[in-house]
Amino acid sequence: MNVSTLTTVFAQGPVEAPAIDFAAVAPILIVFGGACLGVLVEAFFPRHTRWTWQVVLALLSIGTAGLAFGLYLREFTNPTTTLADRLAVDRPALFLWGTLIALALAAVLLIADRTIEPGGSFVAQAAVRAGSVQDHALNIAPGGTGPAGMRTEIFPLTLFALGGMMVFTAANDLLTMFIALEVLSLPLYLMCGLARRRRLLSQEAAVKYFLLGAFASAFFLYGLALLYGYAGSVKLTDIATATTAGDRSDTLLFVGLGLLVVGLMFKASVGPFHAWTPDVYQGAPTPVTAFMAACTKVAAFGAIVRVFHVAFQASSWEWRGVLWAIAIASMAIGAVLGLTQTDIKRMIAYSSIAHAGFLLVGALALTEEGRSATLFYLLAYGFTTLAVFGIISLVRDADGEATHLSQWAGLAKRSPVTAWVFTFLLLALAGIPLTSGFIGKFVVFTAAVQDGMAPLVVIALLMSAVAAFFYLRVVVLMFFSDPAPDGPTVTVPGVFTTVAITLGVLVTLLLGVYPAVALDWVGPGLAFAP
Structure with a gap:
């Protein structure tokens, strides 16, 4: 910048800072503030005290953010923007914030529960505490880890x-x-590699996730640049205005949108952009997998709905067919390849790919009903998935978690309560009535039919039937097979894990029998901020 330019800038007077609605962004500021304090704890607190301080700080930060969110929600009336129009505070954003805060709280409880150690049982841990067995013999984590x-x-x-x-x-x-x-x-790339028990598998998953994520981010950024060249702005509303004008380069629009879609679909683990998902779900620590599977899906599809419904609705005739194909591919990949899996975490990974296809069906319904149905589906899927991984973390053998399907044979004879709870959650993922999964699919498919996508809904129903088979296969294995003599045991969950699983099960049941409690929130008037 030369002297004349600086003179011109200063001659215009002081630069006015953008107005900030601190009440609206308080939950975000509290979460980031807690994260920064957590870094200071890592730097200055003794190692043997860090776990307790970090757990308290994380739970306090999320709880305080939830309180600030609730207080703002009571006073919320009209959608608005803040931070120089960079953030939109509207009903879809508030619903997603509430969902993310609740899911993150449950995920942190799973991460923080130290009663489920690699040693595999309370007996082993008691032996270590009594001093009769060395902790490294059982590979139980020392004081600075969990x-x-x-x-x-x-x-x-x-x-x-x-x-x-x-x-x-x-x-x-x-x-x-x-x-x-x-x-x-x-942070997710790093979290995937934090497991010590199966270090090589965990680090391989982290590296694969990082490399593919870097490529996806590059696609997103290049698409952003092309769309800026098309509209002269990166604001969603300005891009929408440019698409309605019809006097600009369609090449820039559709190439930019295509690259943008690649980045978004990768983060949402939509097939065929799903290559990272099975390996990361299997290799990452199970509580981390729970956090990723639930919260990342909510965040990714929340952004997808906003981008499609705000910026590109006017040009939907041109790009909708391509997204139809992606949705069909995702449902087919998840349902068919899920049948071939022998590891239960990889099976749930392919299940998430199939569910991403179902969610995309709702996102493509560019109506208020489509938005509402997609947000409800995200809420239902998030809590069910968290509880599923909470149950998976309980089934253990001498080597840690028992994730091979053969190890789940006869589980109902070892722990009937665990088997029945897991069965209920699997039926919810399959979309059986009286569960949140059924209501979620019903409202999504209804919105899609009303928006003229009946053929896509028929395909989705067929893929749902195929996917139901691998859920039921696990149920049959648990109840109608004999357990192996040296099979895994079911660890008695600690308080934190019990609370997280119970919360997931109760929300899954509540949204199945009384969905109005959430549908009323995402019902009529679910508008985006201008």
Whole structure:
């Protein structure tokens, strides 16, 4: 910048800072503030005290953010924007923020529960505490670490990822969305590699996730640049205005949108952009997998709905067919390849790919009903998935978690309560009535039919039937097979894990028998901020 330019800038007077609605963004500020304090705890607190301090700080940060969110929600009337129109605070964003805060709280409880150690049982842990067995003999984590040997850095990383997710769902322009995407992604890459028990598998998953994520981010950024060249702005509303004008380069529009879609679909684990999902779900520590599977899906599809419904609705005739094909591919990949899996975490990973296809059906319904149905589905799927991984973390053998399907044979004879709870959750994922999964699919498919996508709904119903088979296969294995003599045991969950699983099960049941409690919130008037 030369002298004349500086003179011109200063001659215009002082630069006015943009107005900030601190009440609206308080939940985000609290989460990021807690994450920064967590970094200071890592730097200055003695190692043997960090776990307790980090757990308290993480739970306090999320709880305080939830309180600030509730107070603002009571006073909320009309959608608005803040931070120089970079963040949109509207009903879809608030619904997603509430969902993310609740899911993150349950995920942190799973991460923080130290009663489920690699030693596999309370007897082993008691032996260590009594001094009769050395902790390294059982590979039980020392004082500075937690379940599966995870280090205490996981808590500030979780808070940073949560803050990025909240910004991602409310971003009102593509550049803010890209920054939020990186803020939420980088901690997740690190969290995937924090397991010590199966270090090589965990680190392989982290590296694969990082490399593919970097490519996806590059696609997103290049698409953002092309769309800026098309509209002269990165704001979603400005892009929407440019698409309605019809006097600009369609090449820039559709190539930019295509690259943008690649980045978004990768983060949502939509097939065929799903290559990272099975390996990461299997290799990451199970509590981390629970956090990723639930919260990342909510954040990614929250952003997808905002981008499609705000910026590109006017041009939907041109791009909708391509998204139809992606939705069909995702449902087919998830349902068919899920049948071939022998590891239960990989099976749930392919299940998530199939569910991403179902969610995309709802997102493609560019109506108020489509938005409402997709947000409800995200809420239902998130809590069910968290509880599923909570149950998976309980089934253990001498080597840690027993994730091979053959090890789940006869589980009902070893722990009937665990088997019945897991069965209920699997039936919810399959979309059986009286569960949230059934209501979620019903409202999504109804919205899609009303928006003229009946053929896509027929395909989705067929893929749902196929996917139901691998859920029922696990149920049959648990109840109608004999357990192996040296089979795994079911660890008695600690208080934190019990609370997280109970919360997931209760929400799954409540939304199945009384869905109005959530549908009323995402019902009529679910408008985006201008």
